[in-house]
Amino acid sequence: CPPPDSSDSELELSTVRHQPEGLDQLQAQTKFTKKELQSLYRGFKNECPTGLVDEDTFKLIYSQFFPQGDATMYAHFLFNAFDADGNGAIHFEDFVVGLSILLRGTVHEKLKWAFNLYDINKDGYITKEEMLAIMKSIYDMMGRHTYPILREDAPLAHVERFFQKMDRNQDGVVTIDEFLETCQKDENIMRSMQLFENVI
Template identity: 30%
Template sequence: MGVVFSAVTPSSVITNKLCDEDRKWMELNTKIKPGDMDSEYNKFYKKYPKGGIYRHQFANLFPSMMTVHFCDHVFRTLDLDGNGYLDFKEFMMANDLVNAKTPEDKLSWAFKVYDVDKSGAIDQKEMVRVMKSIYLMVGHTETNRDALQDQAEAHAVKLFKALDVDGDKELSEEEFIKGCKEDKELMAKLQKLVEELVPKKK
């Protein structure tokens, strides 16, 4: 999923009202309270009248010392549909990560992002995606990209096998969170990611 610098205006610009489908998605995937959805959406819409945050706007939200690579990878991870901008739903998921206070919150965010089919479980392939994204986002100055991805895949495969105790080749959110909490290296990387994602003060 790459960054696309598109000039196409997002479809959400057509209306300033959150549709029922998006509202349901928000209830399932973010921590925003139902009663706050409309006001938060209107704030977002006023600040980003085209309906989304583009790559250059996203970079301006964070500390200037961040590398281009770091910002690009965070953007790609949050741009779940790969359309080149963060819509309101994706923006609120980003807020959930920034506001994640406990290990459970951080891991729940990672699980929801990579449970692509929303089945309530992730397989080993999805686990590898989780780990690669985390490694790339927090290891942008430590080593090269290929080496990081190899390390991440090895870490994910080993962790998945350890957590999949019933051998069904899937992990529920509860299994994922419980097992990952015991992985000190993974938790340290998630904490570093959250710290680096704290937006700079205006």
């Protein structure tokens, strides 16, 4: 089916003033205090007066943090990971729930979130292609100038290493169980997950 007319959806986004669910409910869902939630909401409303962030706005905000590279692709994947219901917009609730996991979640919760990021088509498996797409987007975002030593094939080598460790039954895809088990056992992967947190 044809994509909806973008000017229509923009109009819709700017006219719908999204009201977040009660702070009490969000406090129960996240690991933030009421005060923290109020302060996050103020910041969110400041950047996004409608209470909703579309993908273009998200890319714009995100690229400011990585002026040395091109963050467009990584921001696209990240947006999809935050947009829990897949409706093309991030509500304050989506944002705060994701942020709570990334900042204060258990290792298990963080890894599940990371798996969801890597599983681009959300079919429950990570393929080499999906992991490569994410890796390339991270390398692009970090910028060639920052890491001039990185060769063109560096993301591919990274993915090959990851897959050798993770794909336990050698069926060419990584399941959530394989992902969780390997990550938690492997010191290096856990370290690179820390690095991954800094990216976010």
